Amino acid sequence: MKIRTVVAAIAVALGSLSAIAQTDTGPVRIGFITDMSSLYADIDGPAGVEMIKWATQDFGGKVLGRPIEVLSADHQNKPDVASSKAREWMDKENLAMLIGGTSSGTSLAMAKVSQEKKRPFIAIGAGSARLTNEDCTPYTIHYAYDTVALAKVAGSALVKAGNKSWYFLTADYAFGHSLESDASAVVKANGGTVVGAVRHPLNASDFSSFLLQAQGSKAQILALANAGGDTINSMKAAKEFGITKSMKVAGLLVFINDVHSLGLANTEGLQLADSWYWNQDDASRKFAKRFFDKYKRMPSSLQAADYSAAMNYLKAVQAAKTTDGDKVMAVLKSMKYDDFYSKGTVRADGRMIHDMYLFQVKGAKESSTPWDYYRTVAKVPGEQAFTSLAESKCALIKK
Amino acid sequence: MGQLMLGLVNGAFYAMLSLGLAVIFGLLDIVNFAHGALYMMGAFAAWILLDRFELNFWLALIVAPLIVGALGVAIERSMLKHLYGLDPLYGLLLTFGLSLIFEGLFREQYGVSGKSYPVPELLSGATDIGFMVLPNYRAFVVFASLVVCLGTWLLIERTRLGAYLRAGTENARLVQAFGVNVPLMVMLTYGAGAGLAAMAGVLAAPVIQVTPLMGSNLIIVVFAVVVIGGMGSILGSVLTGLGLGVIEGMTRVFYPEASSVVVFVVMVIVLILRPAGLFGKET
DSSP states (O other): OHHHHHHHHHHHHHHHHHHHHTTTOSOEEEEEEEOSSSTTTTTSHHHHHHHHHHHHHHHTSEETTEEEEEEEEEOTTOHHHHHHHHHHHHHHSOOOEEEEOSOHHHHHHHHHHHHHHTOOEEEOSOOOGGGGTTTOOTTEEEOSOOHHHHIIIIIHHHHHTTOOEEEEEEESSHHHHHHHHHHHHHHHHTTOEEEEEEEEOTTOSOOHHHHHHHHHTTOSEEEEEOOHHHHHHHHHHHHHTTHHHHSEEEESSOOHHHHHHHOHHHHTTOEEEESOOTTSSHHHHHHHHHHHHHHSSOOOHHHHHHHHHHHHHHHHHHHHTSOOHHHHHHHHHHSOEESSSOEEEEOTTSBEEEOEEEEEEOOTTTOOSTTOOEEEEEEEOHHHHSOOTTTOOOTTSOO | OHHHHHHHHHHHHHHHHHHHHHHHHHHHOOOOTTHHHHHHHHHHHHHHHHHHHOOOHHHHHHHHHHHHHHHHHHHHHHTGGGGTTSOHHHHHHHHHHHHHHHHHHHHHHHTTTOBOOOOOGGGOSEEEOSSSEEEHHHHHHHHHHHHHHHHHHHHHHHSHHHHHHHHHHHOHHHHHHTTOOHHHHHHHHHHHHHHHHHHHHHHHTTTSOBOTTHHHHHHHHHHHHHHHHOTTOHHHHHHHHHHHHHHHHHHHHHOGGGTTTHHHHHHHHHHHHOTTOSSOOOO
16 A cells, blocks of 8 residues: 555656656756867867857856756758757757857758747857847847858948959858848948859868869959868968969968868958957957866867857846747847847847958968967947848848 | 869869779679778878977888888778678778777877878979969879879789789688698788779878868769779779769769769669679679
C-alpha cells in the first residue's frame, strides 16, 4: 500500500515535471549556429560561442532564477543544416533564443523557423539586408551590420572620392547577391556606373580568370562582394596580376582577421566599413584584452557583437520576467542598448540602429602595436548607414 | 588567350596532384584520400620553414617534400601496410580519416584564415607577353610542374627502377624472389607520392592563401581528374589535369557560376562513354 502510494506520487511528480519543463522552468537555453570549421570560422566560429558563454557568466549564470545554457552547432554553410538544427532545439530543448552566425543563407533559413516557433532570433554574422527588409519577421533582430550599411558607408565614400565606374566580383550566394545589388544602388545614387560583374562559387579555388575579366572592363573600382577566405584570395591574386596598378580594389566586407592574415603590405590604404574595432575606446580595449589573453588575437566585430547580443538578451529577459518570445521581443524593441559594442535601438523591422565606421588600413610604419591596423576615417550615424524606414520593404513597417 | 594560359596554370596544379595520386593508385592500389592533406602540409611546411627557420622558397621546395615524404613513409609503415590485400575501400577510409585528423590539427593551431606566403623575390613581378600580363611566378609553376611530371613519367616507364616497380605491383612474390626488396620499394613509392603532393603545396603557397582547408577544397576535383584520366594512368592524369584546367578556365569566362561543377560534368560524360577513363585500360 505504502509503496504503491510512493510510486504513484513519483509518477505524478515526474509527469508534472515534464509538463513544466515545456513552460517556464528549467534552464534558459540560448542557441548559436554558425560556421565552426570552414572559411568563416575565424571571424566568428568557436570564439563566438565562447563570447556568448562569457556573456552568460558575466550576467551571473542565471536569469529569473534559472540556469543559463549555451548550445552551439556547426551549420557548414548549409541552410538546411541550420534550419533543421534550429527546429530540433526549439522542439526538443525548449530553446529560448537563437543567435545566427556567419553566412546569410543559413540565417534567412533560421529566421523562418524562429518565426514559426515564435522565438527571438538575433542575426549577427549574416550580412544580407533581406533579413530586416523583404524577409523581415516579428522575431528577427539584425544586430551587427548589413549589406546596405556596408554599401552606404564604404561605397558612397569611394564614389564621392571620384571612383565612378565599378566592377563587381561577387560570391554566388545570398550574401554576395545582396551586397552587389545594395552597393550598385549606392553607386548609381551617387552618380557612378556599374560596368559589369562576375560571380564566383563560394570558397573558390582560384580567382585569376575572374580578375582578368574584371581587368578587361577598364573600371576604376574592383569591388569585392565576398568575404573571409574568398576576399583574402582575391586580394592576393589581384596584387599578383598587377590589377592593383590599374584598378582600385575595394573590399566591401573585410574583417580584421582578413587584414591580419593578408598582412599590412597587401592591404595598406584599403578602406572598409565595420561596426566595431577593438581599439576604438577604453571599454572596447578592455574587452579585446580579455579576448587576446585567451586567443592571442584580437576579436572581430562579430565576436564583440555575439557577447553584446547575448548580454542584452538576458537583460531583456530579466525585464520581461519571462522567456516568452513575444514579451521578450517587445522589450528588445523598446529598450536602449548601451555597452562597449554600440549604443542604439532596435527598430520595428528588427534592424538594430547604431553607428557604423569607415576605417582605413594603416601602413606598416604607422602601425605601432600588434593588431594596430585601422585608422578611423568617418563615423556614420546609424540613421544614415542603414536602410531608412522610407526605403524599407518590410511588411512590419506601417506607412 | 589569356584565359587559356590561366587555365593551363591551374591545370598544372591539377596535373601535379593527380600525378601523385595516380602513382600511388597505379602501383599500390591505394585510393589515397590523404593527398589533399599532404598537399596542405607541404604548403604549411614551406610557411613554417620560412617563418621559423628563414629557409627561402627554393630550399623549401626541396625540404618540405622530404619532410612530408618522410611522414608518408611513416604512415605507410605504421598503418597502410596492414591493409594490403584487403578491399581498396579500407585504404580509402583510413586515408580519409587521416586527412580529417591532419586538417583538424592544423585548424586548431593556425585557424582557417591561414597564412600569407610571399612570392619568391626572383620571380616577383609580371611579364607582359602581348595578350596578357602573366606573373612570372605562374609561368614558373607551369614549367616546374611539366618538368616534374615528365621526370616522374620517365622514371616509371623508362628506367630499370620503374620496371621493378611495375613488375612488383604485378607479382610481388616473383619479383621478391629475384632479390628485389618489394616492401621497401612500396614504402618509398608512397613516400614519393606524398612528396609530390607536398611539392605541389609548396608551389601553391605563394599563389593562394596557405590554409588548413586548401587541400580539401581541391582533393575532390583532383580525384575527378584521376578518374577521367583513367585510374592509375600517369600520362592520362597529367594530360587530363592540364586539359581540365583549361576547360574550367573557359567556363569561368562564359558561365562563371558553373565553374565549380564543370569538371564533374566532364567526369560523368567520360564515365558513360569510356568507363575506364580516357587513358585507362579496360580490364
